[in-house]
Amino acid sequence: xxxxxxxxxIHKIYNPGENEVRALDNVSLTIHHGELVAIxxxxxxxxxxxxxxxxxxxxxxxGQYFLNGQDVSGLSDNQLSDIRNQEIGFxxxxxxxxxxxxxxxxxxxxxxxxxxxxxxxxxxxxxxxxKVGLEARMKHKxxxxxxxxxxxxxxxxxxxxxxxxxxxxxxxxxxxTKSTQEIxxxxxxxxxSGRTVIIITHxxxxxxxxxxxxxxxxxxxxxxxxxxxxxxxxxxxENNKSH
Amino acid sequence: MEQFxxxxxxxxxxxxxxxGRSFLTMLGIIxxxxxxxxxxxxxxxxxxxxxxxxxxxxxxxxxxxxTEEVTDxxxxxxxxxxxxxxxxxxxxxxxxxxxxxxxxAVTRKGAYDAYVTFATPDYxxxxxxxxxxKGSYFTDNDISNSASVCIIDELTALYLFGNTDxxxxxxxxxxxNYFQTLSIIGIRETADExxxxxxxxxxxxxxxxxxxxxxxxxxxxxxxxxxxxxxxSLAVYDKDDASRAARTAVQIxxxxxxxxxxxPFIQQKAIDxxxxxxxxxxxxxxxxxxxxxxxxxxxxxxVMNIMLVSVTERTREIGIRKALGAKTISITTQFLCESVIxxxxxxxxxxxxxxxxxxxxxxxxxxxxxxxxxxxxxxVATIFSCGVGVIFGxxxxxxxxxxxxxxxxxxx
Numbered sequence: 001x002x003x004x005x006x007x008x009x010i011h012k013i014y015n016p017g018e019n020e021v022r023a024l025d026n027v028s029l030t031i032h033h034g035e036l037v038a039i040x041x042x043x044x045x046x047x048x049x050x051x052x053x054x055x056x057x058x059x060x061x062x063g064q065y066f067l068n069g070q071d072v073s074g075l076s077d078n079q080l081s082d083i084r085n086q087e088i089g090f091x092x093x094x095x096x097x098x099x100x101x102x103x104x105x106x107x108x109x110x111x112x113x114x115x116x117x118x119x120x121x122x123x124x125x126x127x128x129x130x131k132v133g134l135e136a137r138m139k140h141k142x143x144x145x146x147x148x149x150x151x152x153x154x155x156x157x158x159x160x161x162x163x164x165x166x167x168x169x170x171x172x173x174x175x176x177t178k179s180t181q182e183i184x185x186x187x188x189x190x191x192x193s194g195r196t197v198i199i200i201t202h203x204x205x206x207x208x209x210x211x212x213x214x215x216x217x218x219x220x221x222x223x224x225x226x227x228x229x230x231x232x233x234x235x236x237x238e239n240n241k242s243h
Numbered sequence: 244m245e246q247f248x249x250x251x252x253x254x255x256x257x258x259x260x261x262x263g264r265s266f267l268t269m270l271g272i273i274x275x276x277x278x279x280x281x282x283x284x285x286x287x288x289x290x291x292x293x294x295x296x297x298x299x300x301x302x303x304x305x306x307x308x309x310t311e312e313v314t315d316x317x318x319x320x321x322x323x324x325x326x327x328x329x330x331x332x333x334x335x336x337x338x339x340x341x342x343x344x345x346x347x348a349v350t351r352k353g354a355y356d357a358y359v360t361f362a363t364p365d366y367x368x369x370x371x372x373x374x375x376x377k378g379s380y381f382t383d384n385d386i387s388n389s390a391s392v393c394i395i396d397e398l399t400a401l402y403l404f405g406n407t408d409x410x411x412x413x414x415x416x417x418x419x420n421y422f423q424t425l426s427i428i429g430i431r432e433t434a435d436e437x438x439x440x441x442x443x444x445x446x447x448x449x450x451x452x453x454x455x456x457x458x459x460x461x462x463x464x465x466x467x468x469x470x471x472x473x474x475x476s477l478a479v480y481d482k483d484d485a486s487r488a489a490r491t492a493v494q495i496x497x498x499x500x501x502x503x504x505x506x507p508f509i510q511q512k513a514i515d516x517x518x519x520x521x522x523x524x525x526x527x528x529x530x531x532x533x534x535x536x537x538x539x540x541x542x543x544x545x546v547m548n549i550m551l552v553s554v555t556e557r558t559r560e561i562g563i564r565k566a567l568g569a570k571t572i573s574i575t576t577q578f579l580c581e582s583v584i585x586x587x588x589x590x591x592x593x594x595x596x597x598x599x600x601x602x603x604x605x606x607x608x609x610x611x612x613x614x615x616x617x618x619x620x621x622x623v624a625t626i627f628s629c630g631v632g633v634i635f636g637x638x639x640x641x642x643x644x645x646x647x648x649x650x651x652x653x654x655x
Binding site: 110 | 559566
């Protein structure tokens with residue numbers, strides 16, 4: 001499989017000096033195209049810092065980061081904006097929709113910044129909303145939607161621009177069990193359709209539904225293993241029974 | 244360009260979402276621009292009024308010795324005046340010159356201080372004089388003969404004789420111990436309001452207004468021969484012909500006096516009211532406009548303040564936008580569009596209100612002012628209001644754009 005993400009000896013150090021905090025301590029990691037990965041850890045473990053660096057929202061103190069073969073560790077703010085726009089689709093715990101834009105407007109945002117003309121943009125955004133089952137809610141503002149629906153809008157926004165990587169930060173953290181499973185099903189569907197999906201979570205149940213689990217403790221990778229696919233299948237069956 | 248319209252649309256959406264707040268912010272700009280436009284328009288109207296008044300008095304022009312260029316001996320002679328009169332076209336009603344002295348007029352009723360004018364025949368039509376009611380004015384013949392004749396007005400006749408029916412009577416005029424007996428050949432009208440005014444002056448203890456007009460050549464008989472005049476006046480029928488007549492007269496006189504300098508004569512600059520009041524009025528207008536402009540600055544600070552609040556409130560939105568690929572310039576443009584639209588729209592509303600107020604003032608003629616909308620003020624106001632948006636919007640916009648996406652997302 002082709003390498004999508006390669007980070008080497010990444011450090012992220014806050015307050016360098018006496019009270020320095022090593023949020024990431026010499027982390028190296030490779031993720032290939034088409035993987036479904038869970039990065040798991042407790043709060044304060046450094047998983048959010050890793051997610052910020054993987055998402056090009058933050059730059060490492062030292063180390064190298066190759067995204068799709070391009071070294072992004074030394075890029076400027078504006079260049080990082082372009083990388084985020086073209087390579088990464090974000091899904092956040094708090095949905096992060098813009099309150100005064102309707103669902104369609106929110107999904108359109110990354111397409112606006114990519115410079116796609118209005119007509120095509122609208123079609124792409126509408127298509128993405130259709131894929132997450134919200135074609136009837138396109139003109140609704142976020143506060144007119146349930147939490148699960150809002151997160152589905154966020155998923156549509158993340159995939160509308162067809163980025164190679166979907167980066168989901170605790171995507172189900174604010175959702176009930178039913179909505180959680182809906183979102184997970186969508187993410188797994190995206191993975192099946194060939195997209196690389198990285199889920200940051202503290203929840204072992206979520207991690208169990210992925211192919212590969214990377215566990216972070218105190219800024220270091222503690223474990224990195226592949227789930228038995230059969231196990232996942234059983235898990236899903238079990239889940240379905242209990243509902 | 245396409246994207247620029249998107250930023251404008253985002254800005255408009257946001258202004259619309261916060262209608263009340265945006266309007267209140269705009270109000271500062273609206274008030275500022277309205278006052279600037281209205282005040283400058285009123286100033287304009289006042290200036291137009293003064294200009295009109297200045298033009299209204301232009302039926303008589305004066306050509307005088309150019310005191311800067313020529314020695315003080317250069318004068319306009321009687322021959323010059325006669326030549327001017329024959330050379331100038333029919334638009335010129337009268338060409339005259341005059342010099343005044345004080346003397347004494349004596350009749351059987353007594354001796355009175357008199358204001359004596361030595362004049363040429365056309366002085367009959369001089370500015371600020373009234374028409375003859377009886378007799379006729381002295382002629383060129385009277386001038387060449389140094390005829391012992393005079394013209395007085397009805398008021399003078401009342402003082403000297405007790406009635407106005409004095410044609411053909413005589414009076415004795417003395418200047419510097421020279422005496423002449425003059426026969427009255429013409430009487431000017433004294434308007435009733437002048438009589439009224441004279442009564443009031445008398446009550447105030449002022450001397451009697453006695454005036455006598457005589458041929459200037461009589462000056463020989465008073466021991467003080469007049470060789471010529473330092474100025475000549477031209478009265479025209481239509482004031483539009485005044486300056487052309489003056490130019491012709493200056494040319495004629497200068498060509499007749501050529502040896503004495505390049506420009507021995509010039510047109511006397513009328514006391515130009517616009518010259519006098521123009522700078523004062525401009526100053527007053529500028530001062531008040533400046534005070535109004537201060538309110539614009541205050542309005543601008545209001546815009547900046549609300550934009551800063553907006554940036555703080557929308558930190559999360561900015562974070563989301565940046566995470567999704569917005570660049571520094573995208574965020575700056577979006578926020579700058581917002582402040583420019585707020586202040587620009589405020590400017591447009593202000594101009595409309597100012598134009599409305601101007602029209603209303605003209606319509607009601609408050610204080611007799613006919614205010615006229617000043618186009619430069621409108622243009623300056625438009626540029627200024629948009630400029631306020633840029634200047635006071637740039638700091639909040641840059642502040643917004645400088646936020647790092649993770650900081651912006653983390654906050655809430």
